[in-house]
Amino acid sequence: MSYLSSLRLHFAGEFQANISTVNNDPGHFHNATFKDSYQTMQTAQAANGWFNPQGDASFRLLGCTVTAAWTAAGPAAPRDPILTYVVADSDGAVPAKLVDLDPEQQLVSEIWGLEVRIADKHGNTVLRGRYVPAAFTDIWDRASGGGGGDVGAGAAYQSVLEDLWWSEAITSPFLLALKQASQASGRLSIKFNVDGLNADFRSPRFMCGRIAGTIGPAAPGEPRHLVVGRHFLAVAMAGGNFFTPVGGLNHFPAVIEPETGRLIADLGNALSTATPGGAINDVGDLQLAVVDPSRPRSDPGAVVPLGTLAPATGSAGYAQVPGWYARTAGVVVMPLSEVQRRWLEHAPLAVTGHASVGIAEAPNGTYLRADTYVYRMSPGESVEIPIRAMQWGRPLAGAAVSVAPDKSQLQPTPAEPPYVEAGPPVATPDDVLAVGPLPRTDADGITTLTLTGRDPGTPRWFNGGRDYGIDGQVYGLRPSFADPALAVPGPQVNQWDFISVLLWSGFAAPEPVTWTIVQPIFQQYANLYPVMLRFLNLADPEQLRENLPLLTLAFSLPVSDPNTMPVTRDLSPAKREAILAWLANPLPGDVAAPAALAASSAPTPRPPAGPGPGAGNPAAKGGKAAAAARRLIVQARNGAQS
């Protein structure tokens, strides 16, 4: 099943991702050198606090409506009320939060604390579900024109909705069918694509973008953030901000639905647009073909056409019909004959369009990925990470899998503008993450990686380790098939298919916990999140003492709660305990609150005199694009690595 099911709904509208940007520069974590100007809006002359220093991390769904609903029998009846419903976030709690893992791994931002609702247009809820926190993946340079960097990027989120609540008063036949189909797992599968983020603070759409998504049933045992299916893998083109596929189509999954024999493909984050959040580019009628593995690729007869997966023009043309993307979220369906299904059972699929447009499965049809790929760990802690292997769209049993360190996509900082200083190194020390033995994959294609962390120390403190800095260390791990016959040959690789780990520093606060102990932690939050000045100055112990009950509550809430503090989730449990101990008994220390920030009110943004920090300045492209430009692999490619 999953959202790639004949039973599914599509929705479209806007999202808001009001992230804060002071923490975009790792150098801003250096308390000893932090300046007030780092909390102000960027100008033509200076990156300052980048493009949204006052962000509060809120993630919201705005004006999202159900645009289509389908069952195995076809589209939902025109009078099915589902077609008048909205998809919304919580109406009884604060908005969800969008959270980076780390200033040196900003490319797996997670949504925490999101409730997804389906409601009538008056807001009366018929279905609620708790969105399991998920990170985006497959970020790429989606818009071919009209703005680059973050603004031109597209990415995808896949997760499940749990703890489902269904209204007793449901009258929609579609929803009743969805309820029935999700009964066994108690979950729904949800996937959405985001693009067209607006970073102009004068615009009504500031920090908003386009969202289009799909909700379907989830089957028991299914992965939460991944489709067990056929994965089309792009080849990277040199250059660009995030990822530019050689064949013009980004990575995407598809399934062959056993019950109906249909191929259902998700092109939602694979089709490029003319402008950010704009119309889909015409890359030609997309033809599905199967590649005969017994014949050489150079043989024209090796590619057997199966039919049109998605026409570019005509009454169903993705590049012609207004609202096509909103009504489909890019999901396309193609019936397959039994003969066709047999052809592709053990042969790779390919999709082609105009000349030079194309993407295919790996020649051996394999795919491997961790289901959840973002982890935070304390020293001594172990996490179990399910990794899914598949071939020809089915779980691959008995496969040997290995995991290797891969820091190529992490983002250390060079000592050049707009950065205020060189950021600390990533992935060092390199011997603190222990990988347990990996059994061969089971019948469901699953092997579970046990990862155990030792204390990395404080490798990311500044000034040669003397000044308080970024907590812990960030690592990348990439799983791959140990058997060369299963490994994907050639250049097809999804660079984003790796596991990101933030391993906290060991921290044992001396008893009793005084202000001296917790001051650097509070100071760093006060520096990085000016939004907090709307409540209090976190660097001022007197103001903290005046707000002890509220602070104790906010620091005590589970990390899954959208109200938890810090919203950025970048506080280790050990330091959280120290803070709670201090809040319970706020003893003085011998560190005074720095006067500079204690006196400043909510900073007033200064409108840029020009179009943002000058051309060539990474900050002008946005936080993610700037981070992406710092990746080791990109630096190596550009010959900039020292």
Added chain:
Amino acid sequence: MIRLQRSMIAGLDRPDLATVQAKLQSAIQLEHSTIPLYLYALYSLDPQRNGEICGIIQEVVVEEMLHMILACNVLNAIGGTPGIDTPDFIPTYPGALPGGVESDLFVQLAPFSKTVPDGMSQLDCFIQIEEPEHPLAFKALAAVEEPVTIGQFYAKISQALADLAATDPNLFSATPRHQIGPDLMPEAVVVTDLASARQAIETIVEQGEGTTVSPLAVVGGGYAHYYRFQEIRHGRRLVPVPDAVEPEDRYSYAGAEVPFDPAGVYAVPTSPSAATYPAGSAASVANDTFNYTYTSLLKALHAMVNGAATPDQFNRALGIMMSLKSQARAMMSGLPDPGRLVGPSFEYLPVLPGTRG
């Protein structure tokens, strides 16, 4: 002093349960109705420049929330169902307060003002709302008439509850029913009988008006709202005068300064509505987002006083209040765009529209 329409107390002389429940629902709405007014003024102030005034208004708002919850407790204790999650729960600004005499006091969402030439400042309005039936004038007594006052309204409810309880021994749920207790809100009263119902009502009246002999509220220890707002007007804290004999000499606005910096007020519009802001404008988007959050708060409170009186639910509501504060502070102070000051219109909005209106 707010004068209420006589209909607010109609039927309370020979009360039946439904009438008393309806009056308590009116009380809940009345207690809520001042909160947007006070919050609008509060968040129109730059706390760096007008911190003392912010502190005073903030304290009053917190007590108004308590009063609203106390009225819910009393209503729940006699088997009622507080209704908070409805569009008409929110008063229309500008307008009279719920049940108020229209010609008496016309309230509006407005930035804080201490004095205005030839008119009523927002502070004057607040003082009038909170004016006791018999204010202790401290040498500044003003004559007032004797219409239906908020104090009388509550006195009537209190008496009606006593009358009902005299004939119906099961009027009150002896087992706490949907009660918000002091574990969740300090000074909250769990209502299980006539005595605790009267205690809840007295808390509302005394925190608002003070007693007839002292500006001090019996519960909580602070001054009643009227006197706190007077501190702003006088620019000085109210302090006891040792050894004074006459009641009006026992306190004096002679304490620490309560300074007002007129430059520390953001020039937000007066009584904005959603229609004030052009559809699709940045101001409209900010206002919509605020209103959606505000509506979410009403829904969260509605759930809390209708069976979900749990710490988790209370914390959810508290979180939404913090989000409202954050949003209001930003939009009213010109964040992210200093060229755009937006005042929230406090309207019911159960679905968040897109940015294009």
